[in-house]
Amino acid sequence: MAELVGVVASGISIAALAVQIAQSVAKLKSYWDEVKEAPEEIRNLVEEIEDLQSLFLDIEQDQRRNPISSMIYDPTTLSRCLENCRRGANRLKELTDDLGMEVDATKKLTRRWTGAKLFLKKDKIEKYKARLESAIRLLSLSYQCYTSLRTYNIVPGQTLALAIVRAGHDLKGLQQLFDSGKASVYDIHYLDWGDRLSLLQAATTYGNLSMIRFLLERGAEANLGWRRMDAPVNRLVSNGFFKEGASTDSIEAARLLVDTYEAELELSTLGAFRGTREAFQVLQKLTDVPYYQSSLERRINIAINLARWAPDNGPELLSIAIEPGFIPRTAIRYASAEIGTLLHAVAYAVGRAMGTEGVRNGIVPMEDLPGWRQLIRELVSQGANLHSLRRGSRRQWGQECQEALWTPIYDLFAGLISVHIQHWCVGAHLSELSHSLLKTWLEDLEASGVDLLEYGKKERAMHDHLPISQNCRDINGEAYSKLYLVEFTYGASPDDWHLSFLDPADFYAGQFCEMVDRPEVIMPGSWVD
16 A cells, blocks of 8 residues: 555656657657568557557646646545556566667668568567557556546536536636535536536537637546537537537537647538538538548538538538548448438428528518529539438337438439428428429529430339339438328420429328227227117
């Protein structure tokens, strides 16, 4: 026990040990470059230690931001944490020094493992492997020990502190709650619907810069999230930019989280972004992976998800989501069985945009959506597949559903329906919007050089002979948003086309009529008049 406590008394810190580990890792990696035919498992072990090194750097930064925390820890537990870290760091240094001596001794002969077999035989390689594994065990144990010291308070969802953070204007009141011990940055709120929310996650959800800065200065964990997408900076991107006038504060908050507190902005989170083009360009520079160096497939998926939100500036965002300033033909022709093509997403967005405007203002001329219409024409003229199928099993209430399968024209109506189901606007109004939407879609295809007769012939054949879904659902696939396609006629001009749907109200009315017309059922043993 005295030895353990002595570790703390000697002045050894996580920070110093983290530096030592970093130096050893750097040397090991340089030796790896010298000896290129080392076993792959050695490389994997070095990479594992490198990951641990980054975790200890996180601990050091946490202690620097919140120095009082080390005073409230159990000294015995803290000592054990430091002792394991010290032993692991020393073993790693000894291994590195020994390996360095042997590599240096052979440089005069060769820089390749094949020539080094005389002094790195199989048994010696196994010895180094065992020492690496021993260092990893000690460092892992140390990290686990440290994380066990950090505890969070589970509190009911609706607290005064959470209400203040959501409102975003009473910093003094929040400070008083902290000072009196009635709230803490380590409070985790369990909400009625099962979500778990820290105060920093709440602040980023509402994009409140002053609250975010205050909580970070009080030691809130910048990367805390039950899933990576729930981390504060990712919540900020998904929710904190779409409010009017939010961009400036939200951009500064994102920079604060990433640049100062080293939060990791998940690249795919940008698919849920709703804000200005300028804000999107800033976030592209803050992602955990350099944006335009990520795979084309990842960037296409982001563009598809951006389109499905159907923001007013969606076409602007899509123009920089894949490449800076244009959409490459390879992206236009890219198809995913699960989420479809860019044309699927844009068709859904057009339907959703028209539905939103229809709910607000009634019938909306599609001239009010020039950006989306121009994007449709661009995609089609560049070779987008009008008959590409999007498929994938959907889940409803935890149950597997019948596989959905549809072409872009079905997504067009699915977007429209998704808005109207949310607002319970069905019937004649939806029918008029559907007719206007179909005509506009066909006019844009015709302007792009599409033969509408041939297009209709193929779509009708697919509808009749393939397992295309007979209903358009909203993007979440919920059962209540079904709209059944009951008639499909087409021709050489937009006026020759007609798609007729049975809307949900008619469906439930039919069920009611069936119940009314059903013969009376007499239960055995009941009284008969």
